[in-house]
Amino acid sequence: MSGLSHWQLDGSAPELYERYLVPAITAKWAADLVERAGVRPGEPVLDVACGTGIVARLASLRTGRGRVTALDLNQGMLAVARAASGGDGAIEFIDGSALDLPFADGAFHVVLCQLGLQFFPDQAKALREMRRVLQPGGRLAVSVYSPIENTPGAHVFVEALDRVLGGEASRIKRGEHSFATAGDLQELIRNAEFESVQVDTVVQQIAFPSVLDYVRFQLLATPMAALLGDRPDSERRAVIDKIASGVTDMSAAEMLQGGGFSFPQEAYVGTARAPG
Numbered sequence: 001m002s003g004l005s006h007w008q009l010d011g012s013a014p015e016l017y018e019r020y021l022v023p024a025i026t027a028k029w030a031a032d033l034v035e036r037a038g039v040r041p042g043e044p045v046l047d048v049a050c051g052t053g054i055v056a057r058l059a060s061l062r063t064g065r066g067r068v069t070a071l072d073l074n075q076g077m078l079a080v081a082r083a084a085s086g087g088d089g090a091i092e093f094i095d096g097s098a099l100d101l102p103f104a105d106g107a108f109h110v111v112l113c114q115l116g117l118q119f120f121p122d123q124a125k126a127l128r129e130m131r132r133v134l135q136p137g138g139r140l141a142v143s144v145y146s147p148i149e150n151t152p153g154a155h156v157f158v159e160a161l162d163r164v165l166g167g168e169a170s171r172i173k174r175g176e177h178s179f180a181t182a183g184d185l186q187e188l189i190r191n192a193e194f195e196s197v198q199v200d201t202v203v204q205q206i207a208f209p210s211v212l213d214y215v216r217f218q219l220l221a222t223p224m225a226a227l228l229g230d231r232p233d234s235e236r237r238a239v240i241d242k243i244a245s246g247v248t249d250m251s252a253a254e255m256l257q258g259g260g261f262s263f264p265q266e267a268y269v270g271t272a273r274a275p276g
């Protein structure tokens with residue numbers, strides 16, 4: 001990913017998510033998640049809240065063709081996921097809800113859910129569904145971000161966002177970081193009747209070519225795009241520039257070295273087994 005000379009980005013939010021945020025952020029978490037789950041050749045795997053499909057693609061490299069199913073309720077994300085996977089049926093993409101998985105009991109050996117659980121309106125139900133579709137002894141691997149204060153780049157971003165756009169502006173971004181402790185995730189997984197539950201606090205170093213790129217990608221490639229709505233281009237540019245300069249002012253020197261923007265990002269990553 002190289003620095004961009006102009007603030008504007010061509011493409012829909014899901015396309016921009018796949019082009020910029022997946023390589024910089026979620027591909028790193030996906031490699032870790034698939035590794036922790038120990039995905040093996042031939043195993044049937046489900047990726048819940050697949051977004052543009054990075055977890056499903058990495059899992060499919062291990063299972064071989066036709067073994068991975070991926071589900072999301074956002075059709076824009078699914079369309080980009082299908083295209084990014086080559087659209088040749090190697091992965092089956094399903095439009096559906098994590099709260100009501102359209103699969104038979106015990107259909108999968110592995111269920112993965114990366115950075116999606118925090119958005120589900122009934123997290124306990126979603127985890128019970130994930131357990132139901134796992135075969136006895138099947139493996140779960142799930143990740144959520146920890147409190148936003150533990151990820152300095154995201155923290156200064158929400159502070160700058162609120163200063164420029166007002167107190168409610170950062171609600172969506174702060175919502176991504178709604179899990180207060182690793183214990184909260186552990187308890188949720190245990191209460192869904194999983195066994196051998198382990199939750200680790202994991203850090204990945206995240207890097208963007210510049211603060212401006214980070215702010216643009218957050219505001220154009222995620223549901224936060226709604227904050228800028230249909231403002232004229234000149235106004236959107238001014239808002240993005242203002243937030244970026246706020247982020248720069250609040251960032252520690254080590255986050256800004258070499259003109260880039262780099263910081264540790266923290267998440268809770270849980271693994272468990274279905275009983276049996």
Ligand SMILES: C[S@@+](CC[C@H](N)C(=O)[O-])C[C@H]1O[C@@H](n2cnc3c(N)ncnc32)[C@H](O)[C@@H]1O
Pocket residue numbers: 022026048049050051052053054055071072073074077096097098099113114115116119120121
């Ligand atoms: C931050 S994205 C993560 C996507 C992907 N797992 C990744 O790591 O790149 C969160 C995803 O959760 C999906 N999502 C939110 N609520 C959902 C639900 N109830 N059922 C299925 N997917 C849901 C959204 O549509 C979005 O694609």
